[in-house]
Amino acid sequence: MNYLHSIGEYFLMLKGVFGRMTKRSVLKDLIFKEIDDLIISSLGIVAFLSFFIGGVVAIQTALNLTNPLIPKTLVAYAARQSVILEFAPTFISIIMAGKVGSYITSSIGSMNVTEQIDALEVMGINSLNYLIFPKVIAMLTYPFVIAIAMFLGIVGAYTAAVLGGFVGPDAFIEGLQDDFDPFHLTYAFVKTFLFAFILATVPAYHGYYMKGGALEVGQASTTSFVWTSVVIIVTNYIVTQLLLS
Amino acid sequence: MIEVKNIHKAFDGEEVLKGIDFVFERGKTNLIIGQSGSGKSVLLKCMLGLFLPDQGVIEYDGKPYTEFSEDEKKDLSKQIGMVFQGxxxxxxxxxxxxxxxxxxxxxxxxxxxxxxxxxxxxxxxxxxxxxxxxxxxxxxxxxxxxxxxxxxxxxPKYLFCDEPNSGLDPKTATVIDNLIQEITREYDITTVIITHDMNSVLEIGENIAFLKDGVLAWKGDKDQVFKTEDETVTDFIYSSNLFKKVRTAQLKGL
Structure with missing residues (x-):
């Protein structure tokens, strides 16, 4: 029953988020601030992880290709498919659930325990819209982060595979272009948009409705990470079934 | 002026406010005092529109909140200023x-x-x-x-303060109390203050509502509150050693 209550509360929250709008000029400033806090500040860790994950995928694939009948171009092919289909959109989103999600939960949760949300409500401001709507809009730029992750993942794979001597540069480029299906990019970005919405709203829900003090803010951040990851994984499964099977 | 009439509010079946009637006067510092759990904050949140009373009416300058249109409610929230405890x-x-x-x-x-x-x-x-x-x-x-x-x-037309001097040293607390009183007079607004602090009652208690267990147990002003023989009020006011000594001296006619 508790889960049903939380799910209902989450959808009511969404109704509030898109309800009475905050003044446009204020909203514009908030959106730019959120883009900086949520997106720009995540680029470093995303770039770092993507590059090395791409590299590891290439090395693992190369080391497991012991059959001489399998062409070396498969290293690039496998790296491309893994990075575009799963590692960039899903794996990076799980990382972002930890980084961005915890930030959202703790910032809104702190405002909750220090009565800042009550202060907004007393002033007649729709606090759900003021706090969460700019985050949702800022996260619309999240696919750019994933595009960068895809690119750097493949660069990492190229670097590891070619510099490691597993495959030549021409073979790698050839493998990269083998059987490329552009719909895989559509699939990856469709789910990225869904993950972006989840990343903005599920942690916000945990921050907005938490009760207690500083300790509970920490607990809410942990719970938020767990649930955001669960929702991302389940959504990933459903979208994959719907679009690829 | 804010008038609350027969306000009832319950949470999970437990009645927190049991029919409060009180007039918060304009141009005066109106204090709500009482022990923790007496319903002060709930009454304040009802007046702020954060809680809807289960029963009763809250009137802002003679107009019941229930008769406000959505636009009027929006306007009302712009006429409210709030000083939070923290x-x-x-x-x-x-x-x-x-x-x-x-x-x-x-x-x-x-x-x-x-x-x-x-x-x-x-x-x-x-x-x-x-x-x-x-x-x-x-x-x-x-x-x-x-x-x-x-x-x-x-x-604003209405200023609400939730324990505005909690956590402050006595001197700063007095400065804050006096500032609120000066502003109330200067802007000619209705100020409602929740406090536990008896020094505040002494300083700025122009119109006091004493709540006990969700009931308005006593009302009066700062001159009356220290003269009353009402036991529920004296138990609360003279619970600190300082005020106990003042009371003893008072009774001895010193």
Missing amino acids: GALFDSMTVEENVLFPLRMFTKQSRSKLMTRVNEVLKRVNLDGSEKKYPSEISGGMQKRVSIARAIVNR
Whole structure:
């Protein structure tokens, strides 16, 4: 029953988020601030992880290709498919659930325990819209982060595979272009948009409705990470079934 | 003026307010006092519109809240200023931005005009010079003054204060009390203050409601509160050693 209550509360929250709008000029400033806090500040860790994950995928694939009948171009092919289909959109989103999600939960949760949300409500401001709507809009730029992750993942794979001597540069480029299906990019970005919405709203829900003090803010951040990851994984499964099977 | 009539409010079947009637007068500092759990904060939240009473009416200048249209409710919220117990200042904004915030949200004036008003209010609460500081960089007393400045910057008709001097030393607490009283008179507004602090009652208790277990147990002013023989009130007021000694001296005719 508790889960049903939380799910209902989450959808009511969404109704509030898109309800009475905050003044446009204020909203514009908030959106730019959120883009900086949520997106720009995540680029470093995303770039770092993507590059090395791409590299590891290439090395693992190369080391497991012991059959001489399998062409070396498969290293690039496998790296491309893994990075575009799963590692960039899903794996990076799980990382972002930890980084961005915890930030959202703790910032809104702190405002909750220090009565800042009550202060907004007393002033007649729709606090759900003021706090969460700019985050949702800022996260619309999240696919750019994933595009960068895809690119750097493949660069990492190229670097590891070619510099490691597993495959030549021409073979790698050839493998990269083998059987490329552009719909895989559509699939990856469709789910990225869904993950972006989840990343903005599920942690916000945990921050907005938490009760207690500083300790509970920490607990809410942990719970938020767990649930955001669960929702991302389940959504990933459903979208994959719907679009690829 | 705010009048509450027969206000009832229950949570999970437990009645917290049991039929409160009281008139909060304009131009006066109206105090709600009582022990923790007596229903003070719930009554305040009902008046702020954060809780809907289960029964009873709250009238703002003679008009019941239930008869307000959505637009009128929106207008009413712009006429309310609130000083929270912990200040509730926005951490990510400077002192100046905190005070500017309500103006920015609800007015269409140019920034220079808004800043003139912000500076005027900050000067009124003796905070000129701290405009660019963040809440974490100023003292508790200063935070309360910023909170008061933010509450009055829109020239509200009603000012609500939830334990405005909690956590402050006695001297600063008195400064805050007096500031609220001066502002109440200056702006001719209805001020409602929740407090446990008997010094505040002595300083600014012009109209006092004493709540006990969700019931209005006593009402009067600061002169009457220290003369009353009502046991529920004297038990509360003279619970501290200082006031107990004052009471003993009073009874001995000293």
